[in-house]
Amino acid sequence: MPYWLVKSEPFKYSWEQFVKDKKTFWDGVRNYAARNNLRAMKKGDEVLFYHSNEGVEIVGIAKVAKEYYQDPTTVEEAWVVVDLKPVRKLNKTVTLVKVKADKRLENMALVRLGRLSVQPVTADEWEVVMELAGEKHS
Numbered sequence: 483m484p485y486w487l488v489k490s491e492p493f494k495y496s497w498e499q500f501v502k503d504k505k506t507f508w509d510g511v512r513n514y515a516a517r518n519n520l521r522a523m524k525k526g527d528e529v530l531f532y533h534s535n536e537g538v539e540i541v542g543i544a545k546v547a548k549e550y551y552q553d554p555t556t557v558e559e560a561w562v563v564v565d566l567k568p569v570r571k572l573n574k575t576v577t578l579v580k581v582k583a584d585k586r587l588e589n590m591a592l593v594r595l596g597r598l599s600v601q602p603v604t605a606d607e608w609e610v611v612m613e614l615a616g617e618k619h620s
Contacts, residue, residue, distance in 0.1 A: 497542045
């Protein structure tokens with residue numbers, strides 16, 4: 483199963499707001515690589531929720547609830563959204579400092595492509611993040 487990471491600035495859309503909403507569509511993506519990642523997401527894929535700019539940490543796990551469709555916030559057909567729903571908050575958040583310090587994650591998109599808002603995560607990277615978060619291995 484593919485894994486993903488999405489970034490949100492907490493003052494714009496926080497994990498806490500996401501949990502309160504119970505589901506959201508992931509809109510506002512205006513980068514072609516990030517858009518292509520949204521298009522590749524499948525229902526049931528697991529997604530790391532990352533607070534960017536403030537906090538700068540992975541805080542929770544979400545799931546893709548609905549595959550891509552036209553972004554309702556624009557008439558431009560190039561842009562799409564997916565529906566995400568929260569699964570759970572991580573036992574321990576995983577900061578960007580921790581990610582960068584772990585040699586097993588040196589090739590992770592979060593490290594290499596810092597500005598990309600929707601990123602793929604490999605199964606090995608997912609397992610390392612889960613370990614750093616104090617989560618049981620799946």
